Amino acid sequence: MLYTSTRDKSIKVSSAEAIAHGISKEGGLFVPESIPQISMDDIVRLSKLDYIGRAKEILSLYLTDFSAEELDACVNGAYGEGKFSSEKVSPLHTLTEGTEILELWKGPTCAFKDMALQLLPHLLTVASSKSAPDKEIVILVATSGDTGKAALEGFKDVKNTRILVFYPNDGVSPMQKLQMTTQEGSNVGVCAIEGNFDDAQSGVKKIFTDKAVAAKLEEKGMMFSSANSINWGRLVPQIVYYVSAYCDMLEKDAINAGDEINVVVPTGNFGNILAAYYAKEMGVPMKKLICASNANNVLTDFLKTGNYNRVRDFYTTISPSMDILISSNLERLLFLLSDMDDALVRDWMNSLSAEGKYSVNEAVFAKLTALFDAGCCDDEGTQACIAKTFKENSYLCDTHTAVAVSVYDDYKAVTGDATPTVIASTANPYKFSKAVLDAVHPGMSEGMDEFDMVLGLKVETGEECPPQLANLKGKTPRFTGCCKKEDMEQVVFDMLK
Numbered sequence: 503m504l505y506t507s508t509r510d511k512s513i514k515v516s517s518a519e520a521i522a523h524g525i526s527k528e529g530g531l532f533v534p535e536s537i538p539q540i541s542m543d544d545i546v547r548l549s550k551l552d553y554i555g556r557a558k559e560i561l562s563l564y565l566t567d568f569s570a571e572e573l574d575a576c577v578n579g580a581y582g583e584g585k586f587s588s589e590k591v592s593p594l595h596t597l598t599e600g601t602e603i604l605e606l607w608k609g610p611t612c613a614f615k616d617m618a619l620q621l622l623p624h625l626l627t628v629a630s631s632k633s634a635p636d637k638e639i640v641i642l643v644a645t646s647g648d649t650g651k652a653a654l655e656g657f658k659d660v661k662n663t664r665i666l667v668f669y670p671n672d673g674v675s676p677m678q679k680l681q682m683t684t685q686e687g688s689n690v691g692v693c694a695i696e697g698n699f700d701d702a703q704s705g706v707k708k709i710f711t712d713k714a715v716a717a718k719l720e721e722k723g724m725m726f727s728s729a730n731s732i733n734w735g736r737l738v739p740q741i742v743y744y745v746s747a748y749c750d751m752l753e754k755d756a757i758n759a760g761d762e763i764n765v766v767v768p769t770g771n772f773g774n775i776l777a778a779y780y781a782k783e784m785g786v787p788m789k790k791l792i793c794a795s796n797a798n799n800v801l802t803d804f805l806k807t808g809n810y811n812r813v814r815d816f817y818t819t820i821s822p823s824m825d826i827l828i829s830s831n832l833e834r835l836l837f838l839l840s841d842m843d844d845a846l847v848r849d850w851m852n853s854l855s856a857e858g859k860y861s862v863n864e865a866v867f868a869k870l871t872a873l874f875d876a877g878c879c880d881d882e883g884t885q886a887c888i889a890k891t892f893k894e895n896s897y898l899c900d901t902h903t904a905v906a907v908s909v910y911d912d913y914k915a916v917t918g919d920a921t922p923t924v925i926a927s928t929a930n931p932y933k934f935s936k937a938v939l940d941a942v943h944p945g946m947s948e949g950m951d952e953f954d955m956v957l958g959l960k961v962e963t964g965e966e967c968p969p970q971l972a973n974l975k976g977k978t979p980r981f982t983g984c985c986k987k988e989d990m991e992q993v994v995f996d997m998l999k
């Protein structure tokens with residue numbers, strides 16, 4: 503299996519190269535040249551395996567230049583004994599009959615990013631030993647909150663790697679900030695920036711593609727790679743849990759083999775839902791992929807009109823990991839839906855960076871409409887949904903998951919579609935204690951600090967706070983810097999000194 507770039511189809515690299523480099527040199531994203539297929543018999547067979555067994559098989563179809571032994575070591579290192587607090591790694595929770603919540607936050611940082619970022623360092627270490635031996639890998643991350651911590655935790659003290667995380671100073675929750683600024687490890691750095699997530703992401707992308715910067719790193723025997731969801735090594739682990747969710751639905755008799763399911767995904771950078779699309783194209787029977795957004799509803803508008811327009815107000819919401827106006831992974835979908843038309847994708851992406859917008863053609867729009875549905879939900883709707891879901895279904899959602907639940911409720915009301923549905927749940931509610939507490943008990947958080955709220959939420963709901971969050975209480979931050987976006991490159995070189 504070779505990989506090509508969304509902006510230059512003549513490029514062909516191995517999966518190891520795609521993962522080691524993160525992004526293609528002309529700015530395109532790596533995608534596999536074809537999508538491997540699995541049959542219903544395969545899926546039924548996979549349903550008898552545990553998560554690790556399923557992961558090894560699915561990953562081996564994409565990472566064909568990794569040996570079976572290498573993949574075994576990677577997958578066991580990521581999802582083996584003690585890494586995730588659920589034996590099933592990504593368990594299903596029945597919300598109501600026919601609606602399953604796919605809990606993707608049982609990993610070390612309580613966010614779904616762990617699903618990919620526990621595996622990525624292992625993949626990257628193997629990949630770079632194949633494609634760039636002797637180089638030290640420098641990971642730069644722009645984060646809207648969860649990626650940063652999950653990447654730091656995944657890469658901490660991994661040999662031959664350094665990691666530096668940039669986050670928007672006012673764009674992450676206090677718990678997220680504390681998780682990052684107290685990070686341990688000898689190869690890690692964390693810096694806030696004055697700006698929003700898109701500023702952080704564009705800054706990182708600029709440093710990545712700057713030839714002079716690359717040359718300076720080369721002199722030091724280093725090279726950049728990316729732990730953002732533009733890296734194929736971030737995306738491919740996510741395909742596994744959609745296949746696995748279908749297997750688990752079979753196992754609990756929620757569906758029969760061959761039945762279609764809908765998938766609802768709270769979306770930001772479009773990585774998670776793109777993984778669902780790959781699973782569908784591999785052969786997992788799926789009817790609609792429902793893209794849920796918060797008040798930053800650029801994707802809702804896009805999927806309903808075919809016009810992408812980031813020139814709009816940016817809102818800081820209570821679901822900060824979805825406060826994004828440029829959804830990078832959409833580029834991969836556009837490449838696939840335009841039958842790998844790299845020239846078209848280049849035009850659209852040039853127009854996006856020059857004018858902030860583009861419109862897809864009719865053929866691509868028709869495919870988008872057939873595959874996707876979309877909806878959005880503001881902060882008020884999110885909190886109303888948290889309260890309702892807790893009251894009616896005794897289930898406490900975080901703010902991101904609640905956006906998806908709310909959008910799915912709207913979808914069902916409008917369409918009457920009763921297809922069994924999986925809703926991706928992307929964070930533990932204690933990562934966003936204030937917003938969740940305000941939803942279940944309005945006014946209670948007044949005057950409380952973060953850890954009072956954790957206690958309050960426990961008293962109100964009876965839900966336990968995961969120890970890795972509760973134990974942050976009283977820890978002193980290690981990283982307190984905040985820079986302007988123009989100074990990000992300087993911060994990188996200061997860290998690499």
Ligand SMILES: *Cc1c(COP(=O)(O)O)cnc(C)c1O
Nearest residue numbers: 648770771772773774823902928
């Ligand atoms: C990253 C994140 C999302 C958005 O996922 P994308 O793959 O960027 O679309 C949603 N919820 C949470 C909690 C996240 O951390």
